[in-house]
Amino acid sequence: GAFWRADQRLPLRANGAQRTWPEVTAVVPARNEAEGIGDCVSALLRQDYPGVLHVIVVDDQSSDGTAARAREAACRVDAASRLEVLRGAPLPENWAGKVWAMAQGVNAAGLVPLLWFTDGDIVHGPDVLQRLVIQAEDQNRSLVSLMVMLSCRSFWERLLIPPFIFFFQMLYPFPWVNNPRRALAGAAGGCMLLRRESLEKAGGFAAMREALIDDCTLAALVKPHGAIWLGLGTESYSLRDYQRLGEIWRMVARSAYVQLQFSPWRLLGATLGMIFLYVWPVGVLLFGLWTGNIWLVLPALLACLLMLMAYLPSLRLYALNPLWMFSLPLAALLYTLMTLDSARRHYGGRGGAWKGRHYGVPGEKQ
Numbered sequence: 001g002a003f004w005r006a007d008q009r010l011p012l013r014a015n016g017a018q019r020t021w022p023e024v025t026a027v028v029p030a031r032n033e034a035e036g037i038g039d040c041v042s043a044l045l046r047q048d049y050p051g052v053l054h055v056i057v058v059d060d061q062s063s064d065g066t067a068a069r070a071r072e073a074a075c076r077v078d079a080a081s082r083l084e085v086l087r088g089a090p091l092p093e094n095w096a097g098k099v100w101a102m103a104q105g106v107n108a109a110g111l112v113p114l115l116w117f118t119d120g121d122i123v124h125g126p127d128v129l130q131r132l133v134i135q136a137e138d139q140n141r142s143l144v145s146l147m148v149m150l151s152c153r154s155f156w157e158r159l160l161i162p163p164f165i166f167f168f169q170m171l172y173p174f175p176w177v178n179n180p181r182r183a184l185a186g187a188a189g190g191c192m193l194l195r196r197e198s199l200e201k202a203g204g205f206a207a208m209r210e211a212l213i214d215d216c217t218l219a220a221l222v223k224p225h226g227a228i229w230l231g232l233g234t235e236s237y238s239l240r241d242y243q244r245l246g247e248i249w250r251m252v253a254r255s256a257y258v259q260l261q262f263s264p265w266r267l268l269g270a271t272l273g274m275i276f277l278y279v280w281p282v283g284v285l286l287f288g289l290w291t292g293n294i295w296l297v298l299p300a301l302l303a304c305l306l307m308l309m310a311y312l313p314s315l316r317l318y319a320l321n322p323l324w325m326f327s328l329p330l331a332a333l334l335y336t337l338m339t340l341d342s343a344r345r346h347y348g349g350r351g352g353a354w355k356g357r358h359y360g361v362p363g364e365k366q
Contacts, residue, residue, distance in 0.1 A: 002173070002175055003169040003170050003173035003174060003175070004166070004169070004170075004310035004311070004313060004314075005313055006165075006169065006232055006313040006314055006316075006317050007313070008174040008175065008178060008229075008230065008231035008232060009231050009232060009233075009234075010128075010131040010132065010134075010135055010146070010231055010233065011131060011134055011135060011138070012131070013127045013130050013131050013134070019137070021049065021050045021051030021052075021133065022051060022113045022114050022133065022137075023051055023052040023053075023054075023112050023113060023114070024049065024051060024052070024053050024054075024112065024114045024115070024116050024129060024133070024193075025053075025054045025055070025056060025105075025109040025110075025112045025114075025115055025116070026044050026053065026054070026055045026056065026115075026116040026117075026118060026129075027056050027058065027102060027105030027106065027109065027115055027116065027117050027118075028040060028041070028044070028055065028056065028057045028058065028070075028105075028117075028118055028119070028120050029058050029060055029098050029101030029102050029105065029117075029119070029120070030057055030058065030059055030060060030062065030066050030070070030101075030119075030120035031059075031060035031061065031062055031066075031097065031098075031101070031120075032062045032063060032064045032066060033062070033064075033066050033119075033120030033121055034062070034064040034065045034066045034068075034069045035121070035239070036120055036121035036122075036123075036239040036240070037057065037066050037069045037070050037073070037120045037121075038069045038070065038072060038073035038076075039073070039123050039239060040073075040118070040119070040120050040121065040122055040123060040239075041055060041057065041070045041073040041074055041083065042073045042074075042076065042077050043123045043124050043125075043126075044118070044124065045073075045074060045077050045079040045082055045083065046077055046079075046126055047124070047126060047127075047128070047129045047130070048126045048127050048130060049129045049130050049133070050130070051133070053082065053129065054082050054083075054084070054109075054112075055074075055082060055083045055084070056083075056084045056085075056086055056105045056108050056109060057070045057083065057084070057085045057086065057120070058086045058088050058101040058102070058104050058105045058108075059085055059086065059087055059088055060088040060097060060098075060100075060101040061088055061090070061091075066120070067085045067087070070083065070085050071083065071085055084108065086104060086105065086108050088100070088101055088104055089104065094209060094210055095209045095210065096209065096210055096211055096212055096214065098189075098214055099205055099208060099209055099210075099211055099214050100205075100209070102117060102205055102214065103204070103205035103206070103209075105117075106196070106199070106204075106205065109196075111196070112196060113195065113196055113197070114133065114136070114193060114194070114195060114196065115193070115194045115195075115196055115199070116129060116132070116191075116192070116193050116194075117189070117191075117192040117193075117194065118190060118191055118192075119189065119190050119238075121238055121239045121240045122148055122190045122191065122236060122237070122238050122239070123236065123237055123239060124148075124191070124235070124236040125235030125236060127235070128146075128191070128233065128235055128236055129193075132144050132146070132191075132193040133193065135229055136193055136195070136229075139227070139229065140226070140227065141226070141227050141228055141229045142194070142195045142198035142222050142223075142225060142226030142227060142228060143187060143192060143193070143194050143195070143198065143218070143219060143222045143223075143226070143228040143229070144192070144193045144228070144229045145186075145187035145188050145191060145192045145193070145215065145219070145228070145229070145230045145231075146188060146190070146191040146230075146231055146232065146233035146236055147165065147168070147188040147190070147191075147230070147231070147232050147233065148188070148190045148191055148233050148236040148237055148238055149233065149234060149236065149237040149238065149318075150164070150165075150237075150238050150240075151237075151238060151239075151240060151241040151242060152318045152320070153241065154241065154242065154243050156242060156243070156244060156245050156247075156248060157241070157242050157248075158318075158320060158324060159324075159327055159330070159331055159334075160242075160245075160248050160331055160334065160335075161242075161248075161318065162311075162314045162315055162317070162318050162320060162324070163311075163314070163328060163331035163332065163335065164248075164252075164335075165232075165314050165317065165318075166310075166311055166314040166328075167332075167335060169314075171186075171259075172184065172186030172216070172230070174186075174230050174231060174232075177219070177228065177229075177230045178227075178228070178229050178230060178231075180227040183223070185216065185219035185220040185222070185223040185228060186215075186216050186219050186230050187215040187216055187218060187219035187228070187230055188215055188230065189214055189215035190236070190238065191233060191236055192215065192218070194218070194222070195226070198222050198225050198226045199222065201225040201226075202218075202221040202222050202224075202225055203221065207221055208221055212255055212258045213255055213258055213259055216259075232317065234317070245334075248338075249338050249341070252335065252338040252339070252342065253338050253339075253341045253342040253345055254342070255342070256338060256339040256342035256343075257339065257342035257343045257345075257346045258342075260339070260343075262346065264343075267339065267340070267343050270336075270339060271336055271339065271340065274332050274333075274335065274336045274339075275332075275333075275336060277307070277332075278307060278328060278329050278332035278333075279329050279332055279333050279336075281300050281303035281304045281307065281329075282300075282304060282329045284296055284299075284300040284303075285297060285300035285301055285304055288300055307328065307329075308325040308326065308328065309325075311325045311328050312325060
């Protein structure tokens with residue numbers, strides 16, 4: 001799927017051409033997002049969108065003043081009439097928290113044709129919505145999603161965030177996701193523009209009420225009913241930073257085993273695959289150099305070069321020094337350990353913890 005190219009981008013904004021701009025409602029499921037919700041809401045309400053745009057913040061039982069911060073932000077940009085802050089209802093049995101909040105937002109939005117889902121810690125550039133709509137309308141896509149820029153300033157972020165993007169693209173090659181003839185589906189939950197009609201055809205959020213990985217589950221439900229598109233966004237960014245290894249570790253361990261569908265065989269395959277592709281060639285190269293065995297050195301060196309060259313576009317996306325490519329094997333090893341730890345937490349009854357809630361095997365009371 002040529003995933004390493006990292007070249008799936010939105011088209012440029014409209015150049016004055018006459019078109020119809022459908023009404024859009026942005027839905028922000030927010031649980032204890034007081035720190036970033038103000039910037040998020042301000043950016044949404046400031047979108048340079050020619051059509052009608054409203055914003056619904058679903059305050060999912062927050063205890064930190066998230067709702068008040070959202071209202072204050074709307075007042076600061078003189079757009080309070082376009083914001084609705086919805087107090088989320090208690091979480092029902094067998095629903096994941098974020099999916100439940102998204103479902104409530106959809107119900108409150110009424111019959112609006114396009115729904116824009118984003119997170120309370122993400123800020124979008126002023127023309128992002130316009131470009132999302134152009135992509136959806138011109139290519140007749142049921143779902144258009146962007147992987148936003150993550151924080152990449154600290155040492156651990158520089159070591160692990162570009163590989164996170166790289167490995168996600170390896171798992172869900174964007175060109176394959178974007179090909180209507182292929183079954184592969186994927187999305188990035190921080191930015192998803194969805195046709196309401198397609199959501200209804202897919203069974204609504206009730207059809208995925210237990211999903212802990214809401215974005216890719218939604219994409220898999222929608223794609224049989226219409227083409228989808230997934231790309232990289234450079235004008236939308238997350239406010240959440242990761243100063244320590246443990247913060248990234250917990251983020252990955254929370255859902256990695258869920259992504260593998262709780263399958264020990266998938267876990268084994270993923271572990272062996274990561275080691276074989278990204279760690280083993282380095283070990284063979286070092287062993288060959290140490291023993292002076294040219295027949296080990298040459299193929300291992302070629303494998304290492306191909307691996308590192310494939311990683312360069314992800315580094316360029318984050319404007320990092322190309323020398324960071326030599327850290328990819330270490331990052332791959334760390335992500336493998338995080339995935340194994342995710343399985344350990346699951347079997348220890350601590351899997352799926354997020355925002356003060358714990359989710360176990362689907363079907364458990366949440």
